[in-house]
Amino acid sequence: MTDLPADIAQMSFEDALAELERIVRQLEEGKAKLDDAIRHYERGTLLKRHCELKLREAQAKIDRITVAADGTVGAEPARLD
Template identity: 60%
Template structure:
């Protein structure tokens, strides 16, 4: 799979593939060149997952309540 294939993956599919790559690398059975290729793909998958999470977080909004306790609109999510 190429980079374009990674960009079309859902978060869940990319994470599952990344977990599979990590298991494979931890076993240490792959030849060096294949291990390098796996590591590089894993890095691209990790960055893709991080970007998908960041985009999802940006979409989350919290409801702001007015002085009367009623919803008064929304404000950006603040994880802190």
């Protein structure tokens, strides 16, 4: 993975997303001190990047099975966007 901290790089998509959601809620409440809010924002940015990487990896693994007019079976990358 890219320059992600080891603790984030080892997280599952679901764990990273759950932590990201907690951080967003904390930031939306606006009760944190400025330094804490900045630290939370920076970690949230890293978690978001990790989630995006995990989704791209999953998309790359999913192929769409195709059947040509002559009956031959093949696969092409899925387009999920």
